[in-house]
Amino acid sequence: MKKVLVFIISIILITxxxxxxxxxxxxxxxxxxKKDGKIMVGTSADYPPYEFVDSAGQKTGFDIELMEEIxxxxxxxxxxxxxxxxxxxxxxxxAKIDVSISCFNYDEERAKEVGFSKAYFNSExxxxxNKDFTGKIEKPEDVAxxxxxxxxxxxxxxxxKENLIDKNLIKEENVQLYERVxxxxxxxxxxxxxxxxxxYVPAKALLKANPGFQMLLHEAIASAGPLNIVLPLNxxxxxxxxxxxxDTLQTExxxxxxxxxxxxx
Amino acid sequence: MNEPxxxxxxxxxxxxxxVIFQHIDLEVKSGDTIVIIGPSGTGKSTLLRCINLLTRPNxxxxxxxxxxxxxxxxxEDHVRQRIGMVFQNFLLFNHLTALENVKLGLTKVRHxxxxxxxxxxxxxxxxxxxxxxxxxxxxxxxxxxxxRVGIARALAMDPEIMLFDEPTSALDPELIGExxxxxxxxxxxGMTMVVVTHEMGFxxxxxxxxxxxxxxxIVEEGSPEELFERAKFPRTREFLGKISELYGKKEKxxx
Amino acid sequence: xDLGNFLSYIASGTLYTLGASLIALPAGLILGxxxxxxxxxxxxxxxxxxxxYSTVMRGIPPIVLLFVLYFVVSGSVNLSPFLAxxxxxGIISSAYQMEIIRGAIQCVSGGQLMAARAxxxxxxxxxxxxxxxxxxxxxxxxxxxxxAIVIKxxxxxxxxGVPEILRRAQLISASTQQPFLAxxxxxxxxxxxVFITTRLLGRLEQKLAIPANP
Numbered sequence: 001m002k003k004v005l006v007f008i009i010s011i012i013l014i015t016x017x018x019x020x021x022x023x024x025x026x027x028x029x030x031x032x033x034k035k036d037g038k039i040m041v042g043t044s045a046d047y048p049p050y051e052f053v054d055s056a057g058q059k060t061g062f063d064i065e066l067m068e069e070i071x072x073x074x075x076x077x078x079x080x081x082x083x084x085x086x087x088x089x090x091x092x093x094x095a096k097i098d099v100s101i102s103c104f105n106y107d108e109e110r111a112k113e114v115g116f117s118k119a120y121f122n123s124e125x126x127x128x129x130n131k132d133f134t135g136k137i138e139k140p141e142d143v144a145x146x147x148x149x150x151x152x153x154x155x156x157x158x159x160x161k162e163n164l165i166d167k168n169l170i171k172e173e174n175v176q177l178y179e180r181v182x183x184x185x186x187x188x189x190x191x192x193x194x195x196x197x198x199x200y201v202p203a204k205a206l207l208k209a210n211p212g213f214q215m216l217l218h219e220a221i222a223s224a225g226p227l228n229i230v231l232p233l234n235x236x237x238x239x240x241x242x243x244x245x246x247d248t249l250q251t252e253x254x255x256x257x258x259x260x261x262x263x264x265x
Numbered sequence: 266m267n268e269p270x271x272x273x274x275x276x277x278x279x280x281x282x283x284v285i286f287q288h289i290d291l292e293v294k295s296g297d298t299i300v301i302i303g304p305s306g307t308g309k310s311t312l313l314r315c316i317n318l319l320t321r322p323n324x325x326x327x328x329x330x331x332x333x334x335x336x337x338x339x340x341e342d343h344v345r346q347r348i349g350m351v352f353q354n355f356l357l358f359n360h361l362t363a364l365e366n367v368k369l370g371l372t373k374v375r376h377x378x379x380x381x382x383x384x385x386x387x388x389x390x391x392x393x394x395x396x397x398x399x400x401x402x403x404x405x406x407x408x409x410x411x412x413r414v415g416i417a418r419a420l421a422m423d424p425e426i427m428l429f430d431e432p433t434s435a436l437d438p439e440l441i442g443e444x445x446x447x448x449x450x451x452x453x454x455g456m457t458m459v460v461v462t463h464e465m466g467f468x469x470x471x472x473x474x475x476x477x478x479x480x481x482x483i484v485e486e487g488s489p490e491e492l493f494e495r496a497k498f499p500r501t502r503e504f505l506g507k508i509s510e511l512y513g514k515k516e517k518x519x520x
Numbered sequence: 521x522d523l524g525n526f527l528s529y530i531a532s533g534t535l536y537t538l539g540a541s542l543i544a545l546p547a548g549l550i551l552g553x554x555x556x557x558x559x560x561x562x563x564x565x566x567x568x569x570x571x572x573y574s575t576v577m578r579g580i581p582p583i584v585l586l587f588v589l590y591f592v593v594s595g596s597v598n599l600s601p602f603l604a605x606x607x608x609x610g611i612i613s614s615a616y617q618m619e620i621i622r623g624a625i626q627c628v629s630g631g632q633l634m635a636a637r638a639x640x641x642x643x644x645x646x647x648x649x650x651x652x653x654x655x656x657x658x659x660x661x662x663x664x665x666x667x668a669i670v671i672k673x674x675x676x677x678x679x680x681g682v683p684e685i686l687r688r689a690q691l692i693s694a695s696t697q698q699p700f701l702a703x704x705x706x707x708x709x710x711x712x713x714v715f716i717t718t719r720l721l722g723r724l725e726q727k728l729a730i731p732a733n734p
Contacts, residue, residue, distance in 0.1 A: 042681070046694035053691045055522040057529035082691070083601075083681025091681070094591055096601070182694040209697040319634060346640030356635035360653045360730050370639040373649060404732025422639055 028237035029098045038077040041067050042097035044085035046180045048205045049262040050103040062201075062262040063101045066120060067229075069254055073245040084179060086153045089114055092230050099242070100230040103199055105155040115233050117242045119226030121255065124200035125156055126218035128207065133194060137216045144169035149184040149193035152177040156197045159221060185210060201263050268331045270295045270426050270457045271316065276325030278311055285311045286481040289325070293426065293459060298452040300468040301461045303478035304504070309461040310353075312478075313428045316459070317348040330425060346374055349419030353431040355411040357403040363390060363414045364399040367421045374422070389417040393447050409440030413447055420451075427451070429460040465509045469493060477501050523701070526692045530705045533685035537713065540606040540674040540684065545667055547610025552617025557647070559622055570618070577615035583676050585612050590680050605677035613670050620666060624659035625651060657728055664721035668714045675710070685709055 033039045043063065045051045051061040059080050071078040081097050088100045092114050103123070106116050127143055129135075137143060144164045150157045157177065164170040178184040181198050185206050188196045198206070200218045207213050229246075231239055249255050271293040278285040286308035293299050301309050314320045316327060318334060318341045327335045334344045358366050364386055371382035390396050393413040403411055412432060419427060429448065433441040445467050452458055452471050462468065468475055469489045477485045477492065477500075485492065485501045493509075496502045559570035577585065589608040590601070599607075628651055636646035678687035689706035693699040 045691050048695055052695040053529070054695070055525040055529075057525070057532070057688075081601075081681055082683060082687070084679055084687075087679060087681065090591055095598075180690065180694060182697065182699070185697070186699060206697075317638060319637060342637075342640050342642045345638055348638075350635075350638040352631065352635060352638075354631060356631040358632065358635070358650055360650075360657065369649065370641070373645055374640045402731045404730060418639065 028235050029095070029232050030235070030238040030241055033074070033076055033098055033238070036076075038079050039071055039074065040079045040081055040098045042081045042083060042088045042091050042100040043067075043102045044088060044180075045080075045082045046182065047085075047103055047202055049201060050199075051101075062121075062258050063103060063227075065258055065261075066249070066255065067101045069249055070242060070245040073248055074241060085151070086179065089153075089230065092232060095232070098232075099238070102230075103202070104228055104230050106226060106228050107155050107158060109158065110230075113233065115231040115235055115239060117229040117231060117239060118246055119228055120246045120249075121227045121259065122220070122225040123227055124218050124225065125159075125197060125221040126200040126203040127195050127197050127216040128188070128203050128213050129195045129216055130188065130191070131212055131214050133214065133216070135194070137195075140217065140219075140221045141169060143195050143197070143216075146194035147174050147176070147192075149176045149178060149187055149196045151181045151184060151198065152179060154199075156199070160197065181206070185213075188213070204263070269293055270330055271459070272328040273316070274326045274328070276312070276315065276322050276327065278308065278315060278320070278322050284481050286478070289483060291476070291483070293457060295457055296455045297473040298456075298458040298460065298471055299474050299476060300472040301459065301476045301478055302463070302465075302468060302504070302508070303484075307478045308481050309478055310430050313350070313430050313459065313461060316428060317345050317350055319345075319350075342374075346370075346422055347425045349422060349424035349427040351412070351415050351419055351427070351429045351432050353434050355403070355408070355415045355435070357411050357414055357418070359403050362400050362402055363395060363406065363410075363417075366403075366414055367418045370418065370422045386417075386421055389421045390414070392420070393417045394443070407440060408436045409443045412436065412444045416444075416447055416451070426457040426459065429458065429462065431461050431463070433462065433464060463508060465505070477504065479504075526696060526702070527705050530685060530688045530692055530702065531709060533683060533688040534709055534713070536602060536677075536682055536684035537671070537674050537710075540602065540609060540677055540682070541667075541671045541713075543603075543606035544609035544613055544670050544674065547607060548613030548617045548666075548670070549663075551611065551614035552621055555614060555618040556621040556625060559618065560625060561643075561647070574615045574618055577612060578619070582609075582612050582673055583679065586676050586679065601677065601680040602682045605680045605682055606674075609670060609673060609677070612673075613666065616666055616669075617663070620659050620662045621655065624655040624662070627658050628654045657725075657730070660721065660725050660728070664718050664725070667717055667721060671713050671717060672710060 043051045043059070045053055045059050045061075047061075049061050050063045051059060054060045059082070064080075068078050081091075083091060085102060088102055089110060091097045092100050104110075104116075105123070106119075127137060127140070135142070135146060141163070148160060148170065150160055160175055165172050165175065176184070176187065176193050178187070181202055184193070184196050184198070187193050189210060189212060195216065196203075203215065203218070207215060229242060231242065269292045271291070273289055273291040276289040277287040289312065301312070303309055311320060315322045322335065325335070326333055329344065329347065358369065361369065364383070367386035367389055368382045371377045371385060372379060377385070387396060387399065390399050393416055395410060395413055395417070398406060398410060403414075406414065432448070433444050436444065441464070445464060448458070448460070448467070449471050460467075460472075472489055474486060475489055475492045476483055479500065485496060485498050492501060493505060496505065555570050555573065558566045560567075562570070586605065586608050589611065590604050632650050632654065633646050636650040637643070641649065674684065675686040678684060678690070685706050689702040693702040696702065
């Protein structure tokens with residue numbers, strides 16, 4: 001009850017105190033994690049096969065299982081917190097969650113706000129379209145001639161902005177942003193966009209679910225490949241711990257097993 | 266008992282620059298019924314609302330049973346418990362039954378126990394002839410019935426003086442009689458009353474003293490015989506003549 | 521069948537939706553009533569303050585306010601997304617409820633208060649015994665509308681990560697690639713909640729109605 005009252009009073013103060021809060025927090029989130037015996041991991045479980053829900057409503061997927069393994073190696077329980085993708089970075093910054101795994105690529109803009117673990121997997125980007133699409137796409141920039149769709153807040157989104165929009169290869173109104181990739185897929189099927197740019201692995205999952213799609217091109221374009229776990233900024237202790245766990249899983253072959261399970265051809 | 270129940274000394278009320286009434290002096294002895302008559306807009310209603318402190322006068326003093334109620338620091342709520350008021354528009358509490366309307370002051374202000382308050386309230390409703398309607402809501406009562414409940418509600422507080430602000434002006438003609446009858450009985454029973462009204466028949470029959478007010482001042486004051494038969498001022502005679510034509514004769518017919 | 525499991529997964533979000541609404545509505549009512557009374561009877565300074573509060577809170581889209589209240593304030597206090605979201609919804613609703621109650625109080629004729637004071641009731645007693653019972657009856661239809669809005673707006677807390685109906689529908693839609701089914705299920709549940717609520721409040725209205733002759 002007391003916490004609730006403090007919360008309400010804080011809100012009343014906020015209308016007069018609009019100065020941005022500086023980031024505050026414990027010395028390292030790792031101390032809190034070890035003390036509580038659990039790590040709070042944020043994810044956006046709407047991105048098969050990296051993170052999604054099964055028929056029992058349980059979270060599952062490559063990232064999910066990988067993080068569970070990391071938790072085991074760290075000796076702590078994983079507590080999952082699901083939220084829209086756009087909210088995850090802010091949630092780590094504001095210490096609402098300890099870390100986040102959600103098919104994140106390292107990105108310079110993001111690196112100003114949060115920290116990253118070492119890479120745990122290498123992904124690629126891809127462009128998919130309907131089977132009746134006849135354009136010739138030989139290099140990534142070729143897609144600028146068409147209507148594009150992309151999930152907002154992703155590295156693909158940033159790549160399109162920096163390499164196509166800012167370079168005047170495509171007009172901003174021809175790029176449609178989506179909160180989730182499955183929304184983009186619906187618009188692609190409906191013909192509202194011509195090409196969808198997404199991470200290679202979920203794009204493959206979309207192809208499997210939508211026989212009317214085709215893969216135009218896939219390579220490491222925007223993200224330069226690696227996937228990383230998002231950590232609090234400048235938190236060396238937790239970075240060391242998580243990097244160690246990733247190395248262990250790599251050596252033990254666990255990561256390859258999971259890749260085969262979820263990305264297997 | 267020499268001290269009058271109500272004494273008003275040099276009372277003045279203004280709204281911005283407009284003078285509503287000024288330099289009013291008035292005395293009401295215990296058991297008397299005073300009727301105030303005069304053209305509309307002469308400040309009669311405002312005067313009443315000053316007496317029970319719903320409005321504050323700008324100058325002057327009011328004494329209730331010798332105690333100055335216009336003094337600084339007076340608890341106005343306590344004063345109003347001792348003065349009963351009946352309104353032109355009845356102003357019954359719409360969400361309460363007749364019985365609950367009368368009971369409310371007893372339970373919330375006098376802090377009576379519920380059963381005791383209920384008995385007392387029923388008694389007052391009987392007195393005004395409405396005991397069969399006590400569980401009805403104001404919306405289910407006629408104007409005359411509502412006004413009688415209003416009188417019962419004011420009486421329930423055992424006031425030292427009752428104020429009536431044009432109590433029958435908003436009533437259909439057939440319903441005026443039942444209210445005037447209650448007021449007549451009340452006056453006969455010895456209640457001290459100040460009544461603002463146009464009902465000349467009532468004034469003539471029931472008043473101990475009539476006050477004629479015009480443009481914010483008292484023009485003339487006297488017994489009914491004095492004013493109706495040999496008024497000193499022509500204006501008084503003029504007014505009484507006109508009004509009696511309109512109201513007085515009708516009242517006589519309806520009795 | 522898998523479909524049944526998916527649908528029951530969405531339906532179990534109702535717990536959060538109902539919970540959020542059952543926190544937000546009463547919180548909004550208590551605050552809204554307080555603010556309305558302060559606006560009407562609190563003197564010039566408080567009255568102006570309440571007017572500013574009302575204008576600001578009603579002038580910003582609820583989702584924006586939700587983010588501001590949740591992320592910006594979260595620096596000082598740590599509450600779960602569910603609690604923070606629900607309380608924020610309550611604060612947002614309080615501005616709208618304040619206007620509803622204020623309008624309803626102003627509908628009650630001044631004579632009612634005057635008659636109450638005339639029998640010796642204090643201002644507080646008069647407001648409590650005479651003004652509010654009549655005002656709240658007048659406010660009920662508009663309040664019923666606000667209740668429906670709060671239930672529907674509770675879906676906004678999906679953005680904070682609360683696993684309520686809408687978020688669950690989104691996850692199922694992504695997993696199964698069956699958006700129509702997922703969102704139809706969500707729509708039906710929201711509709712049922714709002715329908716039942718407005719029906720119940722309608723019955724309350726009838727029960728409280730003051731009898732009068734036509």
